[in-house]
Amino acid sequence: MVNEEKNLPTTSKSAVLQEVFDLEIKDTPIKKMKPTDVMIKIMAVGICGSDVHYYDTGRIGNFVLDGPLILGHESSGQIVAVGDEVNDFKVGDRVAIEPGVPCGRCEYCRTGRYHLCPDMQFMATPPIDGDLTQYITYPADFVYPIPDDMSYEVGTLSEPFSVSVHAAQKLDIQPGKTVFISGAGPVGLLTIFAAKAFNAGDIIISDVEESRLEMAKKLGASHTINVKEKDVKEEVSSFTDGHGVDYALEASGNNSAESDALLTLKPGGKIAYIGMPTHDTAPLDISFMTSNEPQIFGIFRYANTYPLAIKILHDNMEQANRLLTDFYSLDEVTDAFERTRTAKSDSLKVIIYPNEKLRDE
Numbered sequence: 001m002v003n004e005e006k007n008l009p010t011t012s013k014s015a016v017l018q019e020v021f022d023l024e025i026k027d028t029p030i031k032k033m034k035p036t037d038v039m040i041k042i043m044a045v046g047i048c049g050s051d052v053h054y055y056d057t058g059r060i061g062n063f064v065l066d067g068p069l070i071l072g073h074e075s076s077g078q079i080v081a082v083g084d085e086v087n088d089f090k091v092g093d094r095v096a097i098e099p100g101v102p103c104g105r106c107e108y109c110r111t112g113r114y115h116l117c118p119d120m121q122f123m124a125t126p127p128i129d130g131d132l133t134q135y136i137t138y139p140a141d142f143v144y145p146i147p148d149d150m151s152y153e154v155g156t157l158s159e160p161f162s163v164s165v166h167a168a169q170k171l172d173i174q175p176g177k178t179v180f181i182s183g184a185g186p187v188g189l190l191t192i193f194a195a196k197a198f199n200a201g202d203i204i205i206s207d208v209e210e211s212r213l214e215m216a217k218k219l220g221a222s223h224t225i226n227v228k229e230k231d232v233k234e235e236v237s238s239f240t241d242g243h244g245v246d247y248a249l250e251a252s253g254n255n256s257a258e259s260d261a262l263l264t265l266k267p268g269g270k271i272a273y274i275g276m277p278t279h280d281t282a283p284l285d286i287s288f289m290t291s292n293e294p295q296i297f298g299i300f301r302y303a304n305t306y307p308l309a310i311k312i313l314h315d316n317m318e319q320a321n322r323l324l325t326d327f328y329s330l331d332e333v334t335d336a337f338e339r340t341r342t343a344k345s346d347s348l349k350v351i352i353y354p355n356e357k358l359r360d361e
């Protein structure tokens, strides 16, 4: 099926990162639809820390910007066309888009761990374009319906929230157990919803920004720690009567926070590293390891999380809405990125509208 035959758009206005600090709006071609694809009008895109990394440094770890790249991978939209072999969707459906498409054939894909697929095509990871664009064609298998009463903006959170859900599943959070979340950025804050959905008991969260800690309280954290003023290990210890927590989730990526988070665990506790690190390595307290048997999990994206992530977000919709702080049209993309990069204390999630602007404030 060819786009022209169905009177579908063939080009789309996109936010293209030409090089570091150079975002331009360009007309880019839309991929031709395959029978198993849908075409989606992108209604909202959240800016992620990783998008900002490419914007201001041109790389994340081994992934290096090596040519123009369309950014964006946290998105929702409306279906405008369905391929002949797509049965689950119809034109007009409102959806969230999972931004990674794995090969489906390798050892990892065949064992349900498709996020580890070596041939993963993940949006806005060079050389795969993202979806800060008006229209995309996309495999229907990686598109999920969102409820009628869920806004497109909250729908975009299903991507970063999937990371929290994946981490909670990896840790296998049990009812009533204590959780420490290190870092109250968007993913750290979303992790509160995951911990609550898994029926965690006390949720302790740390950050350096008082405004983010206040938000964490509103979202359901039991205790907050301002790392600028207090020692994390001592505070967690006093909140848990000297026991330490059952689970820690490190979502700040800060070097010393990564080392400290481990030390908040009770013997036999589990920790998940979610945050994109500012340094490749962090000091590891080996004597803590050999005296306490912590279990350490690395978290890379997610797999099979979208339906559950959307359900939990739906249960927390009003709260989730509080994370959305700034709204821009596609033409204002550079302002949106500068806002994400520089305004940490009063900005959480920045949303860009590739088509009509749905919200101003």
Ligand SMILES: [Zn+2]
Pocket: 048, 049, 050, 073, 074, 159, 160
């Ligand atoms: Zn993201």
Ligand SMILES: [Zn+2]
Pocket: 102, 103, 104, 105, 106, 107, 108, 109, 114, 117, 118, 119, 120
């Ligand atoms: Zn694979």
